[in-house]
Amino acid sequence: MRLSVIGAGYVGLVTASCFAEMGNQVICIERDPFRVARLKRGEVPIYEPGLDTLLKAHLATEQLSFTSDLAEGVRDAEVVFIAVGTPTGEDGSADLSHVLTVADQLGRCLTSACLVVDKSTVPVGTAERVEQRINQRLAERGMTFRARVASNPEFLKEGSAVEDFMRPDRVVLGCADSDSREQLRRLYAPFLRNHERVLHMSVRAAEFTKYAANAFLATKISFMNEMAGICARLGVDIEDVRRGIGSDRRIGTHFIYAGCGYGGSCFPKDVRALIRTAELEGFEPGILRAVEARNALQKTLLVQALREHFNGHLQGRVVALWGLAFKPGTDDLREAPSLVLLDALLAAGARVQACDPVACSGVARRYEEAVTSGKLKLDESPYAAVGGADALVLVTEWKQFRQPDFSRIRGLMRMPVLFDGRNIYDPEEIVGHGFLYRGIGRPQAGHCKASAA
Ligand SMILES: NC(=O)c1ccc[n+]([C@@H]2O[C@H](COP(=O)([O-])OP(=O)(O)OC[C@H]3O[C@@H](n4cnc5c(N)ncnc54)[C@H](O)[C@@H]3O)[C@@H](O)[C@H]2O)c1
Structure with a gap:
């Protein structure tokens, strides 16, 4: 398939390189011209194991190319992935300015119908907003075709991102129509040859799933950090307790390590954004607030x-x-x-x-x-x-x-x-x-x- 990936950060670069590896023709669009220049020379601007090999290989085969010109980058695309940042905004919500800018840009330059896919982590309802924005701009230009927008949240982990993308635990697809669903299913089929792990759901459910996953993992960590605080006062070693509870399959061994707090580009901002979503809906997210407070203290x-x-x-x-x-x-x-x-x-x-x-x-x-x-x-x-x-x-x-x-x-x-x-x-x-x-x-x-x- 002819694909475009907008944003050459941790998610965009891995997505573009891995899709190229499966034989797709991929153009990655990045607004930072210095980053584009480096990528064109085969230099990976981030540290991610295995990424440089993929990048160099597919620059050489010309399956993968880079540009900072969005109009040029999406001209022939069948599917356009949005993988730009969604940092914490002033009120804790996800700052959607990059995503919505991309929607405007797409509406101003698309010349034929295509499927647009939100890979960025975005609050429920964002795909609808992106679709409206693109289609409004298309209508302003007198275009008669319309874009469809689906949600495909990304679950890769930095440090093993290429491996995670190539062998995903699951692929969550939130599509509003059967054509989009089928197109994305075909695109991901080579990654899921041994075992069908595509989860189809509504667009809104896909958007929420990503937040729920990160909030749950952050909760496990903060829970163990809280247990560690109590252990410290009782003269108990939290490591004994970790082994003791981790052997219970209902609890599991992952994400139950006490430590000096979680960081990164996802857990902190996604927990905050989910708190803000709940607040806006008039719901009190007591657990999420405690998770965040515990982590700040930790x-x-x-x-x-x-x-x-x-x-x-x-x-x-x-x-x-x-x-x-x-x-x-x-x-x-x-x-x-x-x-x-x-x-x-x-x-x-x-x-x-x-x-x-x-x-x-x-x-x-x-x-x-x-x-x-x-x-x-x-x-x-x-x-x-x-x-x-x-x-x-x-x-x-x-x-x-x-x-x-x-x-x-x-x-x-x-x-x-x-x-x-x-x-x-x-x-x-x-x-x-x-x-x-x-x-x-x-x-x-x-x-x-x-x-x-
Ligand atoms: N980093 C992770 O481990 C991870 C995992 C899963 C999901 N996510 C989500 O994926 C999204 C991207 O995260 P990231 O860590 O890759 O971000 P990032 O900041 O590393 O990369 C985003 C890139 O998009 C570029 N960009 C912004 N606006 C642009 C535009 N209009 N046109 C072209 N390029 C533009 C930026 O210059 C930047 O290089 C976020 O929503 C994040 O929550 C991240």
Whole structure:
């Protein structure tokens, strides 16, 4: 099929590349000309495993191309995907300005009927608004054909986005007519050869499904973080509790890890947008509010623990941070817990030595002044980051942080103190290396003795 994908971000780029991989002819339209120039040279502007291989392969086969000219990009399209951002607006709702701008642009340039598909996460009723906008503009131009708009929310996870797109758990299709349904079913058929996982539903139900999925996952995390807070006061290790409840198949093992809060481009904004949707409908979303409040608090726990440890004096302390991206496998920093920590530590006069395999350049751009003044050092080596540190804080559980050489680290640090923001370490083992260990919802373990370093 001839496809256009509007927006070359995490979702748009993966969608365009994976559809090209299945033999479709795909044009990806991005308003940022610098991004387009890089993509045309085969450079992937984000970190997403497997994406660069796909991109290079299909630039070479010419199955995939890029443009910043929307009219040119959609000229021959049979299906147009909208994959632009829907960030949090001023009142917490999803800011639809990018989506609605695209609708206007489409209405002004489409020259034949096509199916438009919302892949962006958008509140219930948005597809109807997009359809109205496009068709109003078409009518203004005297065009007699009309666009149809369907909803196909995306469930990929950053860090395994290509894999998720190629082998989806399910494909949710919200279509108002059988032609759209059939067209999208055919488009997704190659991804679902072993097992039929297409879920057909109304457009509005598809839009809501995406919010309900993210809100549920965020709720699981906040629930466990709340349990961790209670455990901490009772001297119970939340990790024992996690294993204890996760073995119950009704509960399951996923998304029940206590930690320093969820971030990213989806959970925080989608929970907020759903709260706002409920408010606008006069419904009190008590659970969602609690999920959000718990998460906001959770992101401050590591700072609180550091303050407590240093008796309120962070000025002049050297703190090593391991992990900056909001989760492993991505360079995405949107709403990352590390940013809350960085802001608080720098404001309190601490010096930060941070390390992340792929997110350092993004942090360097955000904290330019702190980097220039030497208050923030960024390094890709975890060992360089701990040199002379008074505390080490694990924020993002990248694989390379899971089994480091703690004897070496102890020798490099000024004080052997470890704050484990994701509970990935065995406290006994860490204490065995001479560290003081503090996790999230786990009893404190060990003592702090100044290192020889
Ligand atoms: N990132 C994820 O993991 C993920 C997963 C599922 C769903 N989603 C949803 O998908 C949508 C996109 O998310 P993302 O993370 O890819 O966003 P993103 O910010 O990474 O990318 C959006 C891109 O769209 C471009 N853009 C904006 N307006 C444009 C226009 N008029 N014409 C052409 N390009 C335009 C932007 O320049 C940007 O490059 C959001 O609604 C998000 O909630 C994201």
